[in-house]
Amino acid sequence: MPRHNFSAKVKRQAHERSGGHCEAVGEVYGLPPGQRCNAALAGKRVEIDHYPIPATDEGSDVLENAVACCTKCHGHKTATYDVPMQAKGKRVATRHLGISQPGTLPGARIKYSRARGVWVDRATGQIVEAPQQ
Known part of the structure; x- marks a missing residue:
């Protein structure tokens, strides 16, 4: 599946919107429901995550789908949400083709x-x- 990456402009806009703090919210990022991380991003690596629309979906590369995250929150979501969902998608597609x-x-x-x-x-x-x- 093709991946729809954010443009440099969208990444800059997401980082500016964040006010220098992690925008990750809720369970998908390993936080209590509705809670925002708010970790300081100044001087640290900022990762721009695709959420709620996955990077493989058309239209996922817009500012409204960009979340400026700390590495901890982004890593949690990748390991516990993104990777399992991608694996399930592959299994469903394989089953649909009749491959056992x-x-x-x-x-x-x-x-x-x-x-x-x-x-x-x-x-x-x-x-x-x-x-x-």
Whole structure:
């Protein structure tokens, strides 16, 4: 997926708007609901985050979607929100194409368990006979 980066102008505007303090707000940044970080950004690395629209979406590169963050808040969001959401998107897209995980049969309830060396019914966890392919 293409990434829509902020222009230098938008980055400057977001930094000016922040008043030199982290704009991260709420749980997505590892804070209590509704709480703003407000960490001083002067003399520190300022990261401009895409939120609430992800960087991969069209129109995400505008000032209204730019959050001037400290590295701690941006790192938390990246690790606990962005990366898992991107992984889920890839899984959904892969499933939509009909591509299955190794050791599974598309649409089947059974899966091959490498650890146990047997086929297992996903719903019950019971060992079943190898499927006819």
